[in-house]
Amino acid sequence: MTIPPLYVDVHVLQSVPPSNLNRDDSGTPKQATFGGAKRARVSSQAWKRATRTHYASGVAESDRATRTKKIRELLAGRLAQAEGLDAEKAGRLAAALVKPLGIKASQKKGEESAYLLFFGKTQLDGIIALLGDRAVELAGLPDDDLDAEIKQLPVQEELTKGHPAEVALFGRMVADLAALNVDASVQVAHALSTHKVQTEFDYYTAVDDENTSDSGAGMIGTVEFNSATLYRYATLGIHQLHENLGDDTESTAETAGKFVDSFVRSMPTGHQNTFAHRTLPHLVLVTVRTDQPVNLVSAYEKPVASTHGIAEESAQRLAEELQSVTSTWGSVPALTLATYVQATDKLNDAFGASLPFPQLLEKIHAAVAGWLEHGEIR
Incomplete structure (x- = not known):
């Protein structure tokens, strides 16, 4: 319309x-x-x-959006909770589900993707729902078979619909996957x-409460303000x-x-x-x-x-x-x-x-x- x-x-x-x-x-x-x-x-x-x-702050936590490099970790946590999988199997299945998104991996330790991805937490539930009742079965497959099964699922489409209001308002840009973009x-x-403004400086000191031997400051510094x-x-x-x-x-x-x-x-x-x-x-x-x-x-x-x-x-x-x-x-x-x-x-x-x-x-x-x-x- x-x-x-x-x-x-x-x-x-x-x-x-x-x-x-x-x-x-x-x-x-x-x-x-x-x-x-x-x-x-x-x-x-x-x-x-x-x-x-x-x-x-006025939205239920489960319905909120998040902007993060840790989509796989969040998906694994939801899989473990919803499907009763242990951490290792949930992580492996989550990695397979994220792969069709084509998100570039980060080269930095502790980061999963090369950039922040903005999405709704309920959209992760939509991805999990694609598994039906096969989560346990799929988690036990060899890597190649698991990837082949996941490739048949419309994983990418789940992130293109059902946007939470935050994403609908502020949009999303994924440089190497235009299909996931949402116009703000x-x-x-x-x-x-x-009016004209001049920056000023606040000189501050902090006192060491346990220092009784002299009257000097424990710390001094300045902070700029206007x-x-x-x-x-x-x-x-x-x-x-x-x-x-x-x-x-x-x-x-x-x-x-x-x-x-x-x-x-x-x-x-x-x-x-x-x-x-x-x-x-x-x-x-x-x-x-x-x-x-x-x-x-x-x-x-x-x-x-x-x-x-x-x-x-x-x-x-x-x-x-x-x-x-x-x-x-x-x-x-x-x-x-x-x-x-x-x-x-x-x-x-x-x-x-x-x-x-x-x-x-x-x-x-x-x-x-x-x-x-x-x-x-x-």
Whole structure:
């Protein structure tokens, strides 16, 4: 079933106190130059990881996805539990089942595959189900006979269907086996500060509790940090998500709402014990579009400069940018929803009245379901 394109764009303004959410190889908070000014940056990979982890926390362990080089080990464990095989036979049978996938072996000790494979744990159960009641019989065959029997089973196909929501959202790429690829339905931008940012240094010391002979520190060091109001953006292609989830309308609508919730509430964990940087956004804007995704980061090409707070001015800029895109390009959202703290006439005109966040999520669910069922936003 072909679904016309529908995009759910999520825009977030969030102030973060002194922190080091995402550091480079030297320990410095990541940065980028935008509009000729140095900005704080949090990579898309870091926030996708945080979003996926938050999403997974609400999913039963047995139904979750995992990204690992140890598919054979996981499969062996499930075989041992489901079929009562000892560790040696389960491992041997698992190795035979994985072989048709054509995954390159790793050259490093302790690793099974050369790259991480993203899959659902229930998909392993699907592979085991292919054995029927022959697991014990097959585990006792010589290697060549075992490989010949397994080759007749559609092992590869089991990883191309029944994707968990995490895989349906974030996709999967296997460079040497295109048949296992899953196109991601989510794109996430690098988060950027709406203003100029300067990296600072925290000099710290640690005291040796058992040292009573002198007053010196047991350890000294520095950690780099910054603080910023970040503009965060992600877009979700509902048509692609629907396809990845096997054309399941209710699952697609539910996953869309949960993704927005997880993207908004998640936070990368870099140096979290040092800075306790967990905050919630000042503003969440959702624009549902039938033409194309639109990132509104151009609102901050000229850095925000304010002595009375950055977040309020950043919100005003975002409202102006949305209205500018609409009037200049005729790119009118099919639906605009927002949750924000500081209400002004400008925000109300651009975004509509602020909604409690749970209500915003309910409206996303209804809009996606209406599009999939009736071809219109309801």
